[in-house]
Amino acid sequence: MIIPETNKEDKPRKPLKRNNSDDGQNGYKKPRVETMPSGARSRKKTIYSNEQIKLLQNQFDCNPYPDFVSRRRISQITGIPEPRIQVWFQNRRARYLSKSNKILERKKPTAQPLPNVHKNLTSISMEDIWM
Numbered sequence: 001m002i003i004p005e006t007n008k009e010d011k012p013r014k015p016l017k018r019n020n021s022d023d024g025q026n027g028y029k030k031p032r033v034e035t036m037p038s039g040a041r042s043r044k045k046t047i048y049s050n051e052q053i054k055l056l057q058n059q060f061d062c063n064p065y066p067d068f069v070s071r072r073r074i075s076q077i078t079g080i081p082e083p084r085i086q087v088w089f090q091n092r093r094a095r096y097l098s099k100s101n102k103i104l105e106r107k108k109p110t111a112q113p114l115p116n117v118h119k120n121l122t123s124i125s126m127e128d129i130w131m
Helices: 050-062 066-079 082-107 126-130
Strands: 031-036 044-049
Touching: 050 066, 050 082, 066 082
Parallel strands: none
Antiparallel strands: 031 044
């Protein structure tokens, strides 16, 4: 089978884009984006509204590992792009795990000497133990 050669200049490729048709008409504002002072190449910081944070936290409490369909639904409700929602959940899981590890470290019992039980025991010989 012969595959015809194609010239890349004949068919320019279009970059794939996610279609997010929601423009904030459902009561939620789009997240505000601020430029980070560290440099021109860094991504802009996303600022979420209180309503968006409450909805995201509520969804996290129900399921900390949402699949693509769930993230897409949250995206349509909040007006936040799905990749930002994915990153939000990753960051929230990391924060949750680090907080739970710190709590567990605080609750670890410290090593304490065992109480002196020898005073309460009567003298027992090895013969009594083996018989």
